[in-house]
Amino acid sequence: MLQVQVLRSHTAEVKQKLAKKQFKQPELVDLIISLDDERKRLQNEFDQTQAKVNAASKEIGKLMAQGNKEAAEATKLDVAGWKAALEPLKEQMVKVEEELQAKLVLLPNLPADAVPEGKTPEENVVVREGGQKPALYAGAVPHWDLIKQYDLVDFETGAKITGSGFPLYKGKGAKLQRALIGYFLDYNTAAGYTEYIPPYLVNEASAFATGQLPDKEGQMYHATADNFFLIPTAEVPVTNIYRDTIVKESELPIKMTAYTPCFRREAGSFGKEVRGLNRVHQFDKVEIIQLVKPDASYAVLDEMVLHVENLLKALQLPYRILRLCGGDMGFTSAITYDFEVFSAAQERWLEVSSVSNFESYQTNRMKCRYKDENGKTQLTHSLNGSSLALPRIVACLLENFQTAEGIELPEVLRPYFGGTTIN
RNA sequence: GGUGAGGUGGAUGAGCGGCUGAAAUCAGUAGUUUGCUAAACUGCCGUACGGGUUACUCUGUACCGCGGGUUCGAAUCCCGCCCUCACCGCCA
Numbered sequence: 001m002l003q004v005q006v007l008r009s010h011t012a013e014v015k016q017k018l019a020k021k022q023f024k025q026p027e028l029v030d031l032i033i034s035l036d037d038e039r040k041r042l043q044n045e046f047d048q049t050q051a052k053v054n055a056a057s058k059e060i061g062k063l064m065a066q067g068n069k070e071a072a073e074a075t076k077l078d079v080a081g082w083k084a085a086l087e088p089l090k091e092q093m094v095k096v097e098e099e100l101q102a103k104l105v106l107l108p109n110l111p112a113d114a115v116p117e118g119k120t121p122e123e124n125v126v127v128r129e130g131g132q133k134p135a136l137y138a139g140a141v142p143h144w145d146l147i148k149q150y151d152l153v154d155f156e157t158g159a160k161i162t163g164s165g166f167p168l169y170k171g172k173g174a175k176l177q178r179a180l181i182g183y184f185l186d187y188n189t190a191a192g193y194t195e196y197i198p199p200y201l202v203n204e205a206s207a208f209a210t211g212q213l214p215d216k217e218g219q220m221y222h223a224t225a226d227n228f229f230l231i232p233t234a235e236v237p238v239t240n241i242y243r244d245t246i247v248k249e250s251e252l253p254i255k256m257t258a259y260t261p262c263f264r265r266e267a268g269s270f271g272k273e274v275r276g277l278n279r280v281h282q283f284d285k286v287e288i289i290q291l292v293k294p295d296a297s298y299a300v301l302d303e304m305v306l307h308v309e310n311l312l313k314a315l316q317l318p319y320r321i322l323r324l325c326g327g328d329m330g331f332t333s334a335i336t337y338d339f340e341v342f343s344a345a346q347e348r349w350l351e352v353s354s355v356s357n358f359e360s361y362q363t364n365r366m367k368c369r370y371k372d373e374n375g376k377t378q379l380t381h382s383l384n385g386s387s388l389a390l391p392r393i394v395a396c397l398l399e400n401f402q403t404a405e406g407i408e409l410p411e412v413l414r415p416y417f418g419g420t421t422i423n
Numbered sequence: 424g425g426u427g428a429g430g431u432g433g434a435u436g437a438g439c440g441g442c443u444g445a446a447a448u449c450a451g452u453a454g455u456u457u458g459c460u461a462a463a464c465u466g467c468c469g470u471a472c473g474g475g476u477u478a479c480u481c482u483g484u485a486c487c488g489c490g491g492g493u494u495c496g497a498a499u500c501c502c503g504c505c506c507u508c509a510c511c512g513c514c515a
Contacts, residue, residue, distance in 0.1 A: 043473055047484040054484085057496040061441040064495095076495045083495090246433095246470085248451095367471095375452095377470085 001104050001365050004036045017110040020326040022119055028103055035100040042093045046086065053082050105214055109361040111326050112298075112335040118325025125325070127337065130309065131318035134344050134400045142345045143395040144276035146402060147173065150422050153277070165266070165274075165281035167391075172422050176397075176409075177284055179416035180390050181259045184286040187311055188387055193257035193288055198237035200260055201228040206240040209366040211332035221263050230263035234287035235384045242291055243366040246377060252370060253292040253300060257387070260285065277391035278350065284390040290383045291368060294360065297381035301357045304385050305337050308353050311387060316410045317396055318342040320349065334359045337385075341392065345399040350392040355385030398422075 007014055007029050015026040056079045063072040116125045147153045152173025158166040169177055189195050207213040207229050212220060221230040231237055238258050247254070262285050266274075277283075288307070292300050305321065312319040324336045339353035360379040363369070369377045401407050406423025414420050 040473065043484080047473065050485090051483055053495080057494095058441070060495050065441090072495080079495050375468095 001361060002107050002110070003360070003364055004032060004100075004104070008033055008036075014110065018107065020111050020115065020117060021108050021329065022327040023108055025106070028106060032100060032103050032107075035096055035103065039093070039096045039100055042089060042096060046089045046093055049082050049086055049089065053079055053086070056082075108331045109334050109358060111329065112357070112359075114323070115329065115335050116323060116325045119327035120325075121328050123325040124322040124328055124338070127321040127323050129318070129320040130313060131316065131342075133318045133342055136344050136399075136402065137404060139404060140345050140399070140402055142276065143343070143398040146398045146407065147276065150407070152176070152398075152422070155276075163281070165279070167277070167280055167282070173394075175417060176394060176413075176422070177390060179413050179418075180388075180393065181284060181286060183413055183416045184311070184387060185257060185259055187314070188257035188286065188288055188307075191255075191307055193255040196238055196241070196256055196258040198231075198234060198241075198258055198260065200231050200237075200263075201226075202231055202236050202240065203228060206236055206243065209243050210236045210239050210362055211365065212236060215331075219265055221265060231260060232264050233262050233285065233386075234258040234260040235289060238287065238289050239291075239362060239382060239384065240366065242368045242380075244368075246369045246371060247291075247380070249293070249370050249372055252380065253290050253296065256289045258287055258289075260287070262389075277395045280391055286387050286390075288385050288387045291363070291380045292383065293370070293372075294378065294381050297357050297359060297383060301335070301337075301355065301383055304355050304383060308339055308355055308385055308387050312339065312341065312352075314410070314412045315393070315397070317393070317400065318344075319352075330354075330356065332356075332358055332361050334361065339386075339388075341396045343392070343396045343399050345402070346395075350396060352392045352396075353386040353388050356383060358382045358384075 002014070011029060011033070015029055018026055018029070056075050060072045060075050060079075063069075063075065116123065118124065141149075150173070151171055152169065154168040154170055155164070158164075158168035161168065185195055201223060204213060204227060207217075207220065212229070212232065217229075220232050222228075223230065229236075237260070238256050241256070242254065261282055263282050266279060266281060274280075288304060290300055290304065309319070309321065319339055319341050322338045322340065324338055329336050333356040336354055336356040338351050339355070340349035341352050342348075343350050359381050362382045363379045366382075368380050368382070370380050372378050397409070398407055401409060406421045408421055409417055409419075
C-alpha cells in the first residue's frame with residue numbers, strides 16, 4: 001500500500017497519478033490524511049496520559065517501599081482518574097487506526113511515468129515483437145484438437161474428478177509439462193535465481209501482504225476449515241519469505257524462482273476465449289521474483305523483461321511485449337509488461353507472462369526493509385514475472401510446431417522431454 | 424490425533440510482579456593498539472508510532488509468540504489461541 005507520508009507530501013501528484021490508473025475516488029486521499037491527523041492527535045493525548053500513569057506507578061512503588069501507605073493510596077486515586085480517561089481514548093485510537101487502514105488499502109499503486117494513458121486493453125502499447133509467425137501446413141488445427149489427437153490432456157476426466165478447468169495431463173502431455181518446468185527452472189537458476197518449493201496454501205497474512213486480500217478473495221480458492229488460501233501464483237508464498245524482515249544492503253538483490261501449480265477461480269468467463277488450455281482453474285507456472293534497492297528497480301525490471309524475452313526466443317515462439325496502460329494494470333503494480341505469444345492455429349495472441357515492478361507497494365504491506373549505508377531503514381522494491389506460465393505456452397507450441405507427422409519440439413526442450421516429437 | 428516441554432533482542436541464553444527495553448556471551452560495527460594472513464582493548468549495536476529540533480542531539484508511548492484478564496505497576500501471575508520441539512498413534 002501507499003505510504004501516508006507520500007500522500008501528504010505529494011497530494012496533488014498522487015491524485016493525478018491515481019486518475020491515470022482510472023481510480024475514481026481521489027477524495028479518499030484527503031480523507032486518509034485527515035484520519036492520520038486525527039490518529040496522531042489521539043496518540044499524542046494517549047501517550048501523555050499514559051506517561052503520567054507510568055510515572056505515578058513508579059512513585060507508588062517507592063512510597064510503598066518507604067512504608068508511606070497513605071501517600072501511596074492517594075496517588076492510586078490519581079492513577080484511577082487518568083486510567084478512566086485512557087479507556088475512551090484507546091477505543092477511539094483503535095477505531096481511527098482501523099478506518100485509516102481500511103481506506104489506505106483501497107488505494108491502488110501509483111503508475112510509473114512510463115505507463116501509457118488509457119482505460120482498456122486496446123490502449124496497451126506494443127513495445128516490440130519478435131520471433132517468426134509460422135506458416136502452418138494445410139491440415140493445421142487448434143491445440144484442443146491436437147490434444148485429442150495425441151491424447152495429451154483429458155479435460156472430461158479432469159472435470160469428473162474435480163470440475164471444469166482442472167486438466168488431467170496424460171502421457172506425453174504430462175511429460176511435456178515436466179520438461180517445460182525443468183527447463184524454465186534451469187534457465188532461471190542459471191541467471192542467478194535461487195530455486196524454492198514453497199507451500200501451495202497460504203494464510204491470511206501472506207495473502208494480504210502481496211495484495212490478494214482484501215479485495216481479491218473471489219479470485220482464490222479458500223480452505224475455510226483452516227482459513228488457508230490456495231495460491232493463485234507463486235508470487236504469494238515466495239514474496240512472503242521476506243515478510244517482516246530487515247535485510248542487509250549487501251544481501252540485495254534477492255532473486256528467487258519457484259515452480260508451483262496455481263489455482264484461480266476465474267469466475268464468469270466462458271466460450272472460445274477459455275477453450276482448451278486458454279484458461280483453466282489449475283495450471284502450472286514458474287515465477288521469478290526480485291527484492292531490490294529502490295534506485296535499482298527499473299534497471300532490474302528491464303533485465304527481467306529481457307530474461308523472459310530470451311526465454312521465448314529460445315522456445316522459438318513468435319511474441320510481442322506490451323506495456324499496459326493505466327486502466328489495464330493490476331492494482332498493486334507501478335508498471336507492467338505483458339508478454340503474448342501468437343497461437344498460430346487460433347490466430348490469437350495469448351498472454352504467457354506478466355512482468356511488473358511494484359516499487360514499495362507490496363513491501364510496505366509486507367514490511368520488507370533493508371538498512372542503507374547510513375543505517376537508515378528503508379523499504380525495498382519488489383518485482384516479479386512469470387517465467388513462464390505453461391498452459392498457453394503448450395497451446396502455442398502444439399499449434400505452431402505441428403506437422404503432418406506430429407509436433408516437432410524446439411531444440412531446447414528435447415533433452416528435457418527425452419525426444420523430439422509428439423506423435 | 425494424544426501426551427509432555429517450551430516460545431525473550433541477529434544467535435545462544437538469564438530474568439519469573441516495580442531497580443528490566445531487558446544481564447551475559449557470540450555475531451555485527453566504529454575506533455585504538457600491537458603488528459601481520461590475526462589478536463587484544465574500548466565505544467556502539469531492536470522495531471514501530473508520536474512530540475520537539477529538523478544537523479547531530481533530546482523526549483513520550485508501545486512491543487519479551489498472538490489476543491484478552493488481574494494489578495497503582497507484568498517479560499514476570501491467570502485465561503484463550505497459534506507455533507516449535509520430543510515421545511506415542513496414524514500415514515505418502
